Amino acid sequence: MQTNCAIELKNIRKTFGSIVANDEINLQINKGEILCLLGENGSGKTTLMNMLSGIYQPDSGEIFKDGNPVSIRSPRDAYALGIGMIHQHYHLVDVFTAAQNIILGMEDQKLDLGAVNDKVKEICDKYGFHVDPKKKIYDMSVSQKQTIEIVKVLYRGAEILILDEPTAVLTPQETDKLFAVLRNMKKDNKAIVLITHKLAEVLAVSDKVAILRKGKYIGTVNTKDATAQSLTDMMVGRAVKLNIDRPVYDNIHDKLVIKNLTVVDNEGINRLDNVTFTAKAGEILGVAGIAGSGQRELLESITGLYPIKDGSIMFVNEDGSTNELVGKTPMQIRQAGVGMGFVPEDRLGMGLVGSMGMTSNMMLRSWRNGKSIFFNKKSPESLANKVWQDLEVVTPSTEFPVRRMSGGNIQKVLVGREIASSPPVLLTAYAVRGLDINTSYAIYNLLTEQKMRGSAVMYVGEELDVLLELCDRILVLCGGKVSGIVDARKTTKEEIGLLMTTVGGHEGGEK
Ligand SMILES: Nc1ncnc2c1ncn2[C@@H]1O[C@H](COP(=O)(O)OP(=O)(O)OP(=O)(O)O)[C@@H](O)[C@H]1O
Numbered sequence: 001m002q003t004n005c006a007i008e009l010k011n012i013r014k015t016f017g018s019i020v021a022n023d024e025i026n027l028q029i030n031k032g033e034i035l036c037l038l039g040e041n042g043s044g045k046t047t048l049m050n051m052l053s054g055i056y057q058p059d060s061g062e063i064f065k066d067g068n069p070v071s072i073r074s075p076r077d078a079y080a081l082g083i084g085m086i087h088q089h090y091h092l093v094d095v096f097t098a099a100q101n102i103i104l105g106m107e108d109q110k111l112d113l114g115a116v117n118d119k120v121k122e123i124c125d126k127y128g129f130h131v132d133p134k135k136k137i138y139d140m141s142v143s144q145k146q147t148i149e150i151v152k153v154l155y156r157g158a159e160i161l162i163l164d165e166p167t168a169v170l171t172p173q174e175t176d177k178l179f180a181v182l183r184n185m186k187k188d189n190k191a192i193v194l195i196t197h198k199l200a201e202v203l204a205v206s207d208k209v210a211i212l213r214k215g216k217y218i219g220t221v222n223t224k225d226a227t228a229q230s231l232t233d234m235m236v237g238r239a240v241k242l243n244i245d246r247p248v249y250d251n252i253h254d255k256l257v258i259k260n261l262t263v264v265d266n267e268g269i270n271r272l273d274n275v276t277f278t279a280k281a282g283e284i285l286g287v288a289g290i291a292g293s294g295q296r297e298l299l300e301s302i303t304g305l306y307p308i309k310d311g312s313i314m315f316v317n318e319d320g321s322t323n324e325l326v327g328k329t330p331m332q333i334r335q336a337g338v339g340m341g342f343v344p345e346d347r348l349g350m351g352l353v354g355s356m357g358m359t360s361n362m363m364l365r366s367w368r369n370g371k372s373i374f375f376n377k378k379s380p381e382s383l384a385n386k387v388w389q390d391l392e393v394v395t396p397s398t399e400f401p402v403r404r405m406s407g408g409n410i411q412k413v414l415v416g417r418e419i420a421s422s423p424p425v426l427l428t429a430y431a432v433r434g435l436d437i438n439t440s441y442a443i444y445n446l447l448t449e450q451k452m453r454g455s456a457v458m459y460v461g462e463e464l465d466v467l468l469e470l471c472d473r474i475l476v477l478c479g480g481k482v483s484g485i486v487d488a489r490k491t492t493k494e495e496i497g498l499l500m501t502t503v504g505g506h507e508g509g510e511k
C-alpha cells in the first residue's frame with residue numbers, strides 16, 4: 001500500500017432491501033489529493049460516503065485508516081478518525097451564530113467564545129475562507145452556510161473531507177472560491193473527496209477520478225489522462241453522444257409578449273426594471289445572467305408568484321387573441337397555459353410528496369391542472385412510465401417512495417413531470433442541477449422535443465456552453481435589466497459575458 005493512503009475501502013457492500021446500492025466496492029483515498037467520485041444518479045456515491053461518515057454501516061467489507069482496520073458506527077466515530085462530511089442538506093441551527101454552530105454538539109461546548117472565534121479565524125486565514133463568527137445563520141447565503149459546514153468539520157480536526165455535490169447550489173464565482181480553498185487544503189496534505197456531476201469541474205480541480213456504475217466500482221483514473229468523453233463513457237458503460245441537436249421549428253410565432261415589466265422586492269429595490277421581450281412558440285429562449293440578476297423574479301412574475309408593480313404579460317392564444325396575465329392568480333395563469341418546470345434548491349419542497357411513488361406524484365400535477373385544462377391527456381400511470389423511461393429513473397417501480405430515491409432521481413421525477421405535462425409555455429430554471437451528464441442531455445432533448453411541438457420554452461441556465469448550443473435566442477439580464485437579446489447561433493461566450501456585466505447599447509428591449 002502507498003504510504004500516502006488515508007482511507008481504503010475493501011469489498012464494501014450495502015443493500016436496502018432488494019436494492020444493492022454498493023456492490024463490492026474498492027476505493028483508495030489519498031492524502032494531499034483531490035479525488036472526484038463520479039457516477040450516474042443512483043450509482044451509489046452518497047451511500048458509499050455515508051459509510052465513511054458513520055451514517056450507514058456496510059453489510060460486509062472493511063475500512064482501513066492509515067492501514068489499520070476501523071469500524072465507524074456513528075458520526076462521532078467518524079470525527080474521532082478525522083473524517084468530516086459536508087452533506088447536501090446542511091445541519092445548521094438558524095437562530096445561532098456561525099461560532100455557536102461550529103461548536104454545536106462538541107463536548108467542550110462550554111469553551112469561551114473568544115477562544116472559539118480565534119480558532120475559527122486561524123482556520124479561515126489558513127485556507128482562505130471568510131467567516132464572520134458572530135453572524136446568524138438566517139442572515140447567510142447558501143454559499144456562506146456551506147462555508148460554515150466546512151469550517152465546522154475542520155474545527156473538529158478533519159483530515160479527510162468529503163463534499164457531496166457542494167457546487168450544485170453555488171454560482172460559478174462561488175465555485176471558484178471553494179476550489180481555491182480545496183487546493184489550499186490539498187497543499188496542507190488533507191485528503192479530499194468531491195462528488196460533482198459537472199465534468200468541467202472534475203477536470204479542473206481533481207487529481208484522480210473514481211467511477212461508480214450501478215453500484216459497482218469501475219476504476220480510478222488520473223485526471224490528466226481523462227477527458228469529458230472518456231469519463232462519460234466509463235460512467236455510462238457505453239459511448240455517449242455529447243452534443244445537442246438544434247432543429248428549427250417551421251411555425252415560430254409570438255406566445256408570451258412581455259412589456260415594461262417592473263417588480264420591486266419588499267425592501268423597495270427594483271428586481272426587474274422595465275423588462276421587454278417576447279417568448280416565441282417553437283423556440284427555446286435562454287436566460288443568462290450572473291446569479292441574482294432577476295432570473296428568479298422573472299419566472300416567478302410570469303407564473304403569478306411575484307407581485308408586479310408595472311408592465312404587461314400577454315399570452316397569445318392559438319387563434320391570435322390575447323390574455324393579460326398580470327393580475328391573475330397562479331392557478332388562473334396555469335389554466336391559461338403557462339406551465340413551470342421550476343427546479344428548486346429543496347427538491348422535496350416543490351410539489352413532490354416524498355412518501356408517495358412516481359405515479360401518485362404525477363397525479364398531483366395533473367389533478368392540480370383541473371379537469372378541463374388537462375394539458376396532457378395521458379393517465380398519471382403512463383406519464384410516470386414515460387418519465388421513468390425517458391430519464392432512466394433509478395427506482396424499482398413507479399410505486400417506490402420518492403423519498404428513498406437518490407437526490408438526482410428525485411429531481412428527474414420533478415423535472416420530468418413538468419416537461420411531460422407539455423404546457424404551451426414551459427419555464428425551467430436550473431433544470432439539470434444535480435443531474436448526471438447523460439440525464440442532462442436527455443433533458444435537453446426533451447426540451448427540444450417540446451419546442452418542436454410548438455411550445456415556448458424558457459431556459460434559465462448558468463452554463464454558457466449549454467445556452468449557446470441548446471437555445472435559439474438568449475436574453476441576458478444584468479441587474480434586473482435586459483442588457484441584450486442575441487441570436488444563439490451567432491453570438492459568442494465573450495459577447496454574453498460582456499452583456500452579463502454591463503447594460504450596454506441595447507438596453508431594455510429586443511434588438
Ligand atoms: N434509505 C434508502 N432506502 C432505500 N433505498 C435507498 C436508500 N438510500 C439510497 N437508496 C438507493 O440506493 C441507490 C444509490 O443511491 P445514492 O443516493 O447512493 O446514489 P447517488 O450516486 O448519490 O445518486 P445522485 O447522483 O442522484 O445523488 C439508489 O437506487 C437509491 O434509491
Ligand SMILES: [Mg+2]
Pocket residue numbers: 045046047406407408
Ligand atoms: Mg447523491
